[in-house]
Amino acid sequence: MSKTYSISELASEFDLTTRSIRFYEDQELLHPTRRGQTRVYSSKDRVRLKLTIRGKRLGFSLAEIRELFELWDETRSGSKKQLHLMLSKIAERKAALDQQMKDITMVQLELESAEIRCRQALEELNEKGPHETQTEDERTSTSEKTATSSSATMH
Numbered sequence: 001m002s003k004t005y006s007i008s009e010l011a012s013e014f015d016l017t018t019r020s021i022r023f024y025e026d027q028e029l030l031h032p033t034r035r036g037q038t039r040v041y042s043s044k045d046r047v048r049l050k051l052t053i054r055g056k057r058l059g060f061s062l063a064e065i066r067e068l069f070e071l072w073d074e075t076r077s078g079s080k081k082q083l084h085l086m087l088s089k090i091a092e093r094k095a096a097l098d099q100q101m102k103d104i105t106m107v108q109l110e111l112e113s114a115e116i117r118c119r120q121a122l123e124e125l126n127e128k129g130p131h132e133t134q135t136e137d138e139r140t141s142t143s144e145k146t147a148t149s150s151s152a153t154m155h
Contacts, residue, residue, distance in 0.1 A: 005041040007032075010049055024052055027062050029069060059093050
């Protein structure tokens with residue numbers, strides 16, 4: 001007889017709430033048997049839970065994870081179709097991460113540029129001395145320079 005697990009054992013092992021595990025069951029990722037009102041999870045359910053958590057960490061949706069499970073269940077030993085789908089999902093996820101990295105790099109450059117402009121404006125204000133104040137025209141000019149520089153870095 002193979003090992004079985006209670007919902008609380010799996011929740012503890014994978015640091016999840018029992019509610020999360022029931023949600024995965026509702027999403028048809030896990031298929032426990034019942035003993036009265038008690039859910040009984042098989043070793044297969046435990047592996048599927050582990051793969052679900054790993055898939056989520058890699059950025060796969062629950063629908064994508066379910067699709068991979070369904071392909072696996074069709075053959076009981078996997079298939080070329082499943083492996084091709086998995087490779088396709090991996091490529092999509094890598095492309096999305098590459099784009100996010102490019103976006104993050106662009107935002108970092110824009111923040112650095114904005115920081116430099118702010119520090120320069122602050123230096124200019126400090127050089128004028130504490131008693132001198134900017135006229136309305138000077139404030140407008142400084143604001144326009146900052147906005148123009150910011151706009152230029154975004155394009």
